[in-house]
Amino acid sequence: xxxxxxxxxxxxxxxxxxxxxxxxxxxxxxxxxxxxxxxxxxxxxxxxxxxxxxxxxxxxxxxxxxxxxxxxxxxxxxxxxxxxxxxxxxxxxxxxxxxxxxxxxxxxxxxxxxxxxxxxxxxxxxxxxxxxxxxxxxxxxxxxxxxxxxxxxxxxxxxxxxxxxxxxxxxxxxxxxxxxxxxxxxxxxxxxxxxxxxxxxxxxxxxxxxxxxxxxxxxxxxxxxxxxxxxxxxxxxxxxxxxxxxxxxxxxxxxxxxxxxxxxxxxxxxxxxxxxxxxxxxxxxxxxxxxxxxxx
Amino acid sequence: xxxxxxxxxxxxxxxxxxxxxxxxxxxxxxxxxxxxxxxxxxxxxxxxxxxxxxxxxxxxxxxxxxxxxxxxxxxxxxxxxxxxxxxxxxxxxxxxxxxxxxxxxxxxxxxxxxxxxxxxxxxxxxxxxxxxxxxxxxxxxxxxxxxxxxxxxxxxxxxxxxxxxxxxxxxxxxxxxxxxxxxxxxxxxxxxxxxxxxxxxxxxxxxxxxxxxxxxxxxxxxxxxxxxxxxxxxxxxxxxxxxxxxxxxxxxxxxxxxxxxxxxxxxxxxxxxxxxxxxxxxxxxxxxxxxxxxxxxxxxxxxxxxxxxxxxxxxxxxxxxxx
Amino acid sequence: xxxxxxxxxxxxxxxxxxxxxxxxxxxxxxxxxxxxxxxxxxxxxxxxxxxxxxxxxxxxxxxxxxxxxxxxxxxxxxxxxxxxxxxxxxxxxxxxxxxxxxxxxxxxxxxxxxxxxxxxxxxxxxxxxxxxxxxxxxxxxxxxxxxxxxxxxxxxxxxxxxxxxxxxxxxxxxxxxxxxxxxxxxxxxxxxxxxxxxxxxxxxxxxxxxxxxxxxxxxxxxxxxxxxxxxxxxxxxxxxxxxxxxxxxxxxxxxxxxxxxxxxxxxxxxxxxxxxxxxxxxxxxxxxxxxxxxxxxxxxxxxxxxxxxxxxxx
Numbered sequence: 066x067x068x069x070x071x072x073x074x075x076x077x078x079x080x081x082x083x084x085x086x087x088x089x090x091x092x093x094x095x096x097x098x099x100x101x102x103x104x105x106x107x108x109x110x111x112x113x114x115x116x117x118x119x120x121x122x123x124x125x126x127x128x129x130x131x132x133x134x135x136x137x138x139x140x141x142x143x144x145x146x147x148x149x150x151x152x153x154x155x156x157x158x159x160x161x162x163x164x165x166x167x168x169x170x171x172x173x174x175x176x177x178x179x180x181x182x183x184x185x186x187x188x189x190x191x192x193x194x195x196x197x198x199x200x201x202x203x204x205x206x207x208x209x210x211x212x213x214x215x216x217x218x219x220x221x222x223x224x225x226x227x228x229x230x231x232x233x234x235x236x237x238x239x240x241x242x243x244x245x246x247x248x249x250x251x252x253x254x255x256x257x258x259x260x261x262x263x264x265x266x267x268x269x270x271x272x273x274x275x276x277x278x279x280x281x282x283x284x285x286x287x288x289x290x291x292x293x294x295x296x297x298x299x300x301x302x303x304x305x306x307x308x309x310x311x312x313x314x315x316x317x318x319x320x321x322x323x324x325x326x327x328x329x330x331x332x333x334x335x336x337x338x339x340x341x342x343x344x345x346x347x348x349x350x351x352x353x354x355x356x357x358x359x360x361x
Numbered sequence: 362x363x364x365x366x367x368x369x370x371x372x373x374x375x376x377x378x379x380x381x382x383x384x385x386x387x388x389x390x391x392x393x394x395x396x397x398x399x400x401x402x403x404x405x406x407x408x409x410x411x412x413x414x415x416x417x418x419x420x421x422x423x424x425x426x427x428x429x430x431x432x433x434x435x436x437x438x439x440x441x442x443x444x445x446x447x448x449x450x451x452x453x454x455x456x457x458x459x460x461x462x463x464x465x466x467x468x469x470x471x472x473x474x475x476x477x478x479x480x481x482x483x484x485x486x487x488x489x490x491x492x493x494x495x496x497x498x499x500x501x502x503x504x505x506x507x508x509x510x511x512x513x514x515x516x517x518x519x520x521x522x523x524x525x526x527x528x529x530x531x532x533x534x535x536x537x538x539x540x541x542x543x544x545x546x547x548x549x550x551x552x553x554x555x556x557x558x559x560x561x562x563x564x565x566x567x568x569x570x571x572x573x574x575x576x577x578x579x580x581x582x583x584x585x586x587x588x589x590x591x592x593x594x595x596x597x598x599x600x601x602x603x604x605x606x607x608x609x610x611x612x613x614x615x616x617x618x619x620x621x622x623x624x625x626x627x628x629x630x631x632x633x634x635x636x637x638x639x640x641x642x643x644x645x646x647x648x649x650x651x652x653x654x655x656x657x658x659x660x661x662x663x664x665x666x667x668x669x670x671x672x673x674x675x676x677x678x679x680x681x682x683x684x
Numbered sequence: 685x686x687x688x689x690x691x692x693x694x695x696x697x698x699x700x701x702x703x704x705x706x707x708x709x710x711x712x713x714x715x716x717x718x719x720x721x722x723x724x725x726x727x728x729x730x731x732x733x734x735x736x737x738x739x740x741x742x743x744x745x746x747x748x749x750x751x752x753x754x755x756x757x758x759x760x761x762x763x764x765x766x767x768x769x770x771x772x773x774x775x776x777x778x779x780x781x782x783x784x785x786x787x788x789x790x791x792x793x794x795x796x797x798x799x800x801x802x803x804x805x806x807x808x809x810x811x812x813x814x815x816x817x818x819x820x821x822x823x824x825x826x827x828x829x830x831x832x833x834x835x836x837x838x839x840x841x842x843x844x845x846x847x848x849x850x851x852x853x854x855x856x857x858x859x860x861x862x863x864x865x866x867x868x869x870x871x872x873x874x875x876x877x878x879x880x881x882x883x884x885x886x887x888x889x890x891x892x893x894x895x896x897x898x899x900x901x902x903x904x905x906x907x908x909x910x911x912x913x914x915x916x917x918x919x920x921x922x923x924x925x926x927x928x929x930x931x932x933x934x935x936x937x938x939x940x941x942x943x944x945x946x947x948x949x950x951x952x953x954x955x956x957x958x959x960x961x962x963x964x965x966x967x968x969x970x971x972x973x974x975x976x977x978x979x980x981x982x983x984x985x986x987x988x989x990x991x992x993x994x995x996x997x998x
Contacts, residue, residue, distance in 0.1 A: 096818065096821075195698055195699065195702050196702060196706075198699045198702070199699050199700075199702035199703040199705075199706055200703075200706065202699055202700075202703050202931070202973050202976055202977050202980075203703060203706075203969065203972075203973050203976075204931050204932070204934040204935040204972050204973070204976060205935055206935035206938055206939075207934065207935060207938065207950075207953060207968065207969055207972050207973075208969065210938075210953055210954070210957045210965065211707070211710070211957075211965050211966065211969045212710060212714070213957065214956075214957045214960060214962050214965050215710065215711065215714040215962070216714055287825055291827040294827065294829075295827065295829055295939065298829060298939070299942070299954060300958075301957070314829075314830070314833060317833070318833060318943065321833075321836065321837060321841055322841060325837055325841070325842070328833050328834070328837050329837075332830045332833060332834060335827060335830055336825075336826050336830060339825040339826055339827065340821075340822055340825050340826070342825075343821055343822075343824070343825035344821065344825075347821060416901055418897055418900065418901060442906075446903050446904075446905070446906075447903065448903070449900070449901055449902065449903035450901070450902040450903030450904070451903055454901065454902070455898075455901040457894060457897070457898060457901075459894060462893065462894035462895055463894055463895055463898045464895055464898065465895050465899065465913050465917075466895065466917065466991075466992070466993055467913075467916050467917055467920075467990075467991065467992055467993075468912075468913070468916075473899075476904060476908060476912070477902045477903075477904065479904070479905065479908070480903075512992040512993070514992070514993045525898070528898075528902060529901075529902070532902075532903075
């Protein structure tokens with residue numbers, strides 16, 4: 066019976082066959098492939114950061130400070146003599162950790178709140194929407210700075226701010242899907258046949274929300290990495306001596322007239338990461354749902 | 362007198378991922394000057410495709426396989442974009458099916474109607490407006506001066522279709538093509554629009570090519586009729602020929618199925634059984650054979666060609682003699 | 685139109701009130717002494733007592749909430765911890781520079797973005813279109829503060845063609861314009877990408893619409909069809925986007941002002957955060973949020989006005 070009442074909403078069933086085809090199409094798109102390569106480089110660099118260079122990111126060598134790239138220091142050294150390449154690789158770790166934690170938590174909370182807003186009573190929906198809009202009306206960095214003035218800088222605060230400002234975005238998408246589902250007559254029909262909410266959610270709702278959320282999350286990674294780097298650049302994120310691309314950029318800015326290499330070294334991985342995830346995300350969006358391609 | 366439009370042996374494919382769709386095959390018919398020709402057929406018969414080809418407003422994946430579209434002796438398919446643009450609006454014009462999406466939503470009717478007259482380089486803006494007002498009055502829009510300053514969404518469907526007709530006739534074209542102009546309107550509106558088209562044709566001394574799936578409208582308006590099925594012309598002739606002496610089994614079935622002709626109470630409406638064929642694969646024989654109540658063995662294997670029933674009346678059927 | 689305006693205005697007020705409430709909650713539920721926060725560590729006991737009474741810190745929390753709103757509406761958003769100047773005065777000194785930067789950035793990015801988007805749509809599939817596509821995606825992806833740093837490095841430090849620091853001599857428009865080039869470039873680059881892609885997508889969608897087919901069937905010139913008809917419709921969503929762009933740019937302006945040592949509200953916030961001068965930070969947050977919300981409202985209303993379908997029916 067459920068076959069008769071289901072409609073095209075269930076076309077995105079998550080069979081492994083379909084996932085393989087999406088992957089193969091991703092490889093065939095030049096930008097998507099480039100994105101995949103860049104992302105892989107980032108992941109490898111971050112995962113094996115400890116093994117790829119002989120240095121520790123905290124090892125000082127003040128005699129050799131601000132050295133230009135050489136055979137022993139492929140990206141040169143910073144103002145304390147630390148090997149820049151090592152710090153860059155470890156910075157990648159920080160970036161990915163922040164991204165992983167903040168996006169996954171924001172997704173879960175956003176999913177719950179979005180469903181509440183979509184299914185719940187009208188007043189709850191209006192309240193939640195108001196809160197979402199209010200949170201989104203703070204310019205993100207400025208909001209982060211205000212919070213950090215109150216609590217003091219730390220990576221945990223960065224993650225918190227990102228979570229808080231990301232939740233409204235995810236929740237809205239979930240809410241839209243939820244409301245669309247609510248409108249579908251087949252839900253009423255399925256319910257009248259005794260189908261449990263759980264089954265409706267699993268079969269009809271989740272497949273339609275997972276796709277857009279997944280794409281949104283992967284497009285969000287560059288944004289999150291940027292926010293972390295930006296806040297660390299301002300000194301409001303990681304605490305020294307922890308390595309972060311933003312911290313390296315800040316060091317580079319301070320010594321910009323002495324050597325350009327720190328700015329280059331801090332910026333290039335950031336650019337490659339954001340480009341990589343963006344290219345990959347765009348390619349995935351084209352493959353999974355061309356409808357979403359509204360030009361942004 | 363030579364016809365204003367002459368479609369000769371037009372064959373057209375649409376390129377699709379599943380292979381080419383043979384949308385038009387050897388379509389042949391003329392539109393004589395100062396007459397109204399109707400094209401009738403069900404969805405998928407190719408009637409909209411053929412008139413899109415006449416204006417060269419086809420989709421990107423359309424491929425002309427062979428044939429010509431002769432307008433006043435020139436093949437439209439061979440014209441350059443500038444020559445085509447010179448033709449459109451001024452010599453050939455079109456009225457489309459959905460009046461609610463036919464005008465630009467963000468400009469006033471007046472601006473759109475004066476824009477259309479851009480070729481009248483010696484006419485002042487005031488005169489262009491006056492011409493627009495006259496035309497609006499001709500098509501039955503009240504208060505035309507006021508209307509020029511209004512936006513399309515402020516008009517009803519019927520009025521918007523009248524405006525479309527006004528815009529199409531503004532430059533006095535020799536041929537007006539109407540693609541199911543009343544399908545989106547209710548019946549009273551429909552009657553008015555048909556009446557309007559008849560009047561205008563008298564005033565403007567032009568021809569109309571009228572596409573519809575509604576036999577009643579065709580009977581009311583047209584002088585000549587072309588019947589299309591699955592991308593082919595299967596019968597054509599004068600309106601009397603077709604309605605009183607329909608010769609192709611498809612035409613006969615169409616007439617029988619017309620609800621207006623039913624004169625007794627019946628529990629079921631007559632239909633033509635079967636479906637329109639898939640145009641990816643063209644059969645060797647008659648394309649109507651699968652649904653034809655009078656099909657013979659010959660019909661499945663041999664193309665029927667055209668047989669003349671009278672001077673203007675031809676049909677493509679083995680039953681008519683030479684096949 | 686009037687009803688629509690009133691509705692949007694009402695919604696905006698609600699959002700601002702909600703945002704202020706969130707700010708209030710932040711202050712009161714984050715650990716830390718509110719009085720020290722407001723007055724700084726060097727406040728005397730008298731000052732602290734006076735502040736406690738003024739802000740009603742001994743009163744229940746919902747009274748404090750109302751007083752918070754009452755104060756803001758009166759124009760009192762606190763005093764600078766060190767100089768005791770009203771925050772509003774301090775902000776009004778710094779705000780104009782940021783406003784100029786944001787307006788210039790949005791303007792050039794809108795112009796170039798619309799042009800690129802339209803061009804790409806008209807020449808869809810061409811090499812230029814595909815190249816522009818890659819460039820716009822990249823422009824959106826690369827963080828604006830990195831663009832600031834790199835343009836500082838390349839143009840100011842290495843090539844020395846443009847100034848690195850400050851806003852230029854007051855009164856000397858050319859000098860000020862030169863100082864605007866790099867920061868406005870860095871801020872606007874991402875938005876060129878956004879706008880170009882939005883306009884391209886809108887144009888492509890519109891060019892497939894029936895009314896464009898009608899316009900072509902009347903034999904209108906191609907440039908009339910594209911620029912007078914299609915582009916006019918395609919640009920509408922861009923106006924709404926620009927309102928959101930302002931909010932985004934306020935954050936980016938902070939980095940641009942720091943990197944290029946320009947005066948402005950961003951630099952002010954940063955310095956105040958470093959000095960733990962919370963009242964100014966709070967005031968700046970309120971002002972920038974208000975700016976964001978108001979600009980979104982204005983661009984929304986302009987968008988509604990420009991579209992005759994919305995204008996006459998609402």
